[in-house]
Amino acid sequence: MRTLTGPAVATGVAAALAAVTALVALDDAGPAALARHAYLVPVAAAALRFGVLGGGFAAAGAGLLMAPVVLPEIERAGLTTEAIEGLVSLAGLAAFGTLVGAATTRARREVARYEALVAVRRAVAGAASLDAALGRLRAALARRLGADVALVAREGAGTLVAGGAGVAPGSAVARVLATGRPLFVADAGGGPRPRRAFVTPLVAEAAVIGALAVERAGELGRGERAAIEALGAHVGVALENARLAARQRRFAEELAEKVAGATARLAEIDRAKSAFVAIASHELRTPLTALQGFSELLALRRVAPEEVARFGRIMHGEARRLGRIVSDLLDLSRIEQGLAPALRRTTVDVPALVADVVEVLRRAAPAHPIEVDCPPGLPPLDADPDALERVLTNLVGNAVKYSPPGSLVSVRARRRGAGVALAVEDRGRGIPAAALGRVFEPYYRAPDAVPAARGAGIGLAVVKALVEAHGGTVYLESAPGVGTAVTVVLPGVSPA
Amino acid sequence: MWALEQPCPERPAPLLADTPAALLAALGGAALVVAALVAGGWLPGAALAVTGVAAGHGALLATALAWALGGRTLPGAVVVSLLAPAALAARSHPLGLVAYAGPPLWVARLAARGQLGALGLGDRVPVRRVAEGAALGALLGGHLLVSASLTLGVGIAARPAGEFLGALAYDAGANVLAAECFFRGALFGRAQRRWSAAAAAAVSTAAYVLRYLVDPLLPKGVELLVGAVFYLSCLGAVNCWLLRRSGSLLPGLASALGFFAAWRLLDAP
Numbered sequence: 001m002r003t004l005t006g007p008a009v010a011t012g013v014a015a016a017l018a019a020v021t022a023l024v025a026l027d028d029a030g031p032a033a034l035a036r037h038a039y040l041v042p043v044a045a046a047a048l049r050f051g052v053l054g055g056g057f058a059a060a061g062a063g064l065l066m067a068p069v070v071l072p073e074i075e076r077a078g079l080t081t082e083a084i085e086g087l088v089s090l091a092g093l094a095a096f097g098t099l100v101g102a103a104t105t106r107a108r109r110e111v112a113r114y115e116a117l118v119a120v121r122r123a124v125a126g127a128a129s130l131d132a133a134l135g136r137l138r139a140a141l142a143r144r145l146g147a148d149v150a151l152v153a154r155e156g157a158g159t160l161v162a163g164g165a166g167v168a169p170g171s172a173v174a175r176v177l178a179t180g181r182p183l184f185v186a187d188a189g190g191g192p193r194p195r196r197a198f199v200t201p202l203v204a205e206a207a208v209i210g211a212l213a214v215e216r217a218g219e220l221g222r223g224e225r226a227a228i229e230a231l232g233a234h235v236g237v238a239l240e241n242a243r244l245a246a247r248q249r250r251f252a253e254e255l256a257e258k259v260a261g262a263t264a265r266l267a268e269i270d271r272a273k274s275a276f277v278a279i280a281s282h283e284l285r286t287p288l289t290a291l292q293g294f295s296e297l298l299a300l301r302r303v304a305p306e307e308v309a310r311f312g313r314i315m316h317g318e319a320r321r322l323g324r325i326v327s328d329l330l331d332l333s334r335i336e337q338g339l340a341p342a343l344r345r346t347t348v349d350v351p352a353l354v355a356d357v358v359e360v361l362r363r364a365a366p367a368h369p370i371e372v373d374c375p376p377g378l379p380p381l382d383a384d385p386d387a388l389e390r391v392l393t394n395l396v397g398n399a400v401k402y403s404p405p406g407s408l409v410s411v412r413a414r415r416r417g418a419g420v421a422l423a424v425e426d427r428g429r430g431i432p433a434a435a436l437g438r439v440f441e442p443y444y445r446a447p448d449a450v451p452a453a454r455g456a457g458i459g460l461a462v463v464k465a466l467v468e469a470h471g472g473t474v475y476l477e478s479a480p481g482v483g484t485a486v487t488v489v490l491p492g493v494s495p496a
Numbered sequence: 497m498w499a500l501e502q503p504c505p506e507r508p509a510p511l512l513a514d515t516p517a518a519l520l521a522a523l524g525g526a527a528l529v530v531a532a533l534v535a536g537g538w539l540p541g542a543a544l545a546v547t548g549v550a551a552g553h554g555a556l557l558a559t560a561l562a563w564a565l566g567g568r569t570l571p572g573a574v575v576v577s578l579l580a581p582a583a584l585a586a587r588s589h590p591l592g593l594v595a596y597a598g599p600p601l602w603v604a605r606l607a608a609r610g611q612l613g614a615l616g617l618g619d620r621v622p623v624r625r626v627a628e629g630a631a632l633g634a635l636l637g638g639h640l641l642v643s644a645s646l647t648l649g650v651g652i653a654a655r656p657a658g659e660f661l662g663a664l665a666y667d668a669g670a671n672v673l674a675a676e677c678f679f680r681g682a683l684f685g686r687a688q689r690r691w692s693a694a695a696a697a698a699v700s701t702a703a704y705v706l707r708y709l710v711d712p713l714l715p716k717g718v719e720l721l722v723g724a725v726f727y728l729s730c731l732g733a734v735n736c737w738l739l740r741r742s743g744s745l746l747p748g749l750a751s752a753l754g755f756f757a758a759w760r761l762l763d764a765p
Binding site for chain 1: 639
């Protein structure tokens with residue numbers, strides 16, 4: 001029946017009614033003509049094709065066509081048996097057409113309802129985002145319902161809208177979102193055939209998560225509105241599932257990114273540690289080899305007193321160097337455990353400390369002029385002198401290591417509030433901008449620093465830990481090809 | 497979409513909003529006065545017929561126009577002023593029925609300006625739908641003639657052509673025009689913006705039938721009354737469907753004109 005077009009079926013029904021009427025009119029039995037039962041065929045066809053309206057109109061048409069046969073009989077002879085049979089046939093046709101049509105309409109609605117549910121499930125399955133799910137749902141529902149459809153979903157503080165630009169304040173959708181109750185509007189604009197609008201809330205876990213709006217130029221009867229409201233419940237659940245799935249996918253992607261990042265970082269740290277172990281071994285072996293060599297010479301040979309003193313100074317210097325390396329390693333270990341370096345604080349005179357450190361480094365690197373600028377009147381610091389010496393030795397040693405021979409290295413001290421700002425500047429290769437944020441990380445060396453000079457990548461990390469343990473700050477400015485300036489700000493002695 | 501973009505009214509305007517109460521009161525008062533004068537013998541009986549046409553059909557048309565034009569009374573007053581002389585002219589002279597062209601021309605002028613869209617009267621004529629309406633009206637009218645002949649023995653009246661044409665002119669210029677504009681264009685149009693189309697059609701058709709039941713020109717007799725109620729109900733329901741389907745009042749006008757043409761052929765008392 002569905003394969004025949006509506007006009008074709010209507011024409012067929014009309015022709016059948018006319019044919020049966022002709023048969024009834026030609027039959028001498030009048031209202032009781034057997035042919036009258038044939039009216040059931042076109043009425044049934046109309047009911048099955050067009051539902052309750054078709055069955056009703058076809059029955060009414062059959063009644064109108066049969067009336068000129070029945071009514072004259074009643075007028076002529078009263079309510080005879082034949083007349084009663086004719087009237088019963090008329091009533092039976094009306095009931096049959098209406099009931100069959102109503103059953104057909106109800107069955108089609110049930111089928112449409114289940115098809116709509118399947119369409120809803122299919123629309124949200126596999127949608128990458130809530131936006132995509134909304135768009136697919138709206139298109140599926142518009143096809144199923146044969147109406148204009150808009151879907152609104154709450155997302156955080158805003159709303160996502162499929163089928164419109166946005167939700168205007170005071171609109172029917174805005175009202176439903178606020179009240180959580182369905183709203184039917186019988187006059188939503190339109191010309192002689194008004195548009196009906198029905199908006200139902202989408203609910204998930206007792207909260208209004210959105211709204212489904214259906215508009216049509218035509219009827220939106222009570223039964224259909226109830227069906228849309230029930231569909232809205234399913235759409236709400238489906239949307240919430242789509243939202244959760246999208247959130248889960250985002251979470252999984254973020255987690256995968258973080259895991260990949262962490263894995264890469266761990267691999268980098270592992271590589272750095274391996275490199276550090278190799279370099280640290282070499283750094284430790286160098287002074288140990290010197291100590292071993294010179295101590296063997298003293299043990300096995302007779303050495304002139306002035307040579308003994310010289311060997312002693314060299315061994316002392318190497319022992320101190322070994323001590324600094326071990327202290328750095330111990331401090332690094334404490335940093336990695338989240339502990340602050342151990343400090344033995346006392347009052348420290350900054351110019352004297354700077355002068356001692358620079359004197360040692362000038363002897364170690366005679367090719368680099370080191371300029372000192374420490375004006376008088378600098379406040380004393382409450383600090384560990386050994387820690388400060390290691391900070392300055394690291395900073396000035398880096399400046400010498402990463403600048404060309406003959407280039408100036410400056411050490412400048414200035415009052416900064418109640419404390420002192422110590423700046424070490426060089427005119428060396430500089431640090432690339434991409435590496436600036438990581439230079440204070442343990443084991444990290446800027447990519448272009450690796451071939452320039454040997455190092456374990458722990459110096460600046462130790463500097464930062466020691467300065468911060470004193471309550472100070474350290475920051476670095478650098479430009480490739482220009483040079484680097486590291487500034488350490490340390491607090492002064494607190495007033496008693 | 498309207499539900500997203502337009503403000504939602506708290507409740508619809510009353511069904512009878514924009515009714516030209518003052519004009520209706522004036523028409524009612526005028527009819528009562530004329531009736532009293534005719535009863536007292538100061539005016540001939542034809543005066544009451546003329547006043548009845550102008551007041552009765554004028555009230556329906558004026559209300560329909562006021563509802564479509566946001567309460568404006570002047571167009572309704574104009575149509576009443578066209579109906580009264582038309583009714584008088586038609587009774588006075590055979591060619592006077594031409595005066596019944598006035599009200600339809602006035603309504604057509606307003607429709608051409610796009611002012612009667614709410615009644616289903618625009619500047620476009622859906623020719624195919626009008627033909628369908630005329631065919632439906634002719635079918636119903638034909639059924640009336642056959643049924644009346646077979647059931648009640650009422651045949652086709654042998655009337656002079658002028659009388660038949662006069663009746664048709666009256667239908668076109670007053671009866672059908674006023675009834676379709678008000679009961680379908682205005683009342684059904686408003687009612688279906690509040691209730692379902694079926695409920696609106698029921699209200700409109702019931703009011704339509706009631707209008708004719710109180711019409712003094714309706715033939716008396718139980719069988720005729722029952723038949724009138726039946727056919728007018730069918731006509732009213734069909735015309736509601738035609739308006740809803742086509743969006744234009746013209747198919748319903750054609751349908752009603754076809755039916756009433758058949759009605760005028762009946763040799764009813």
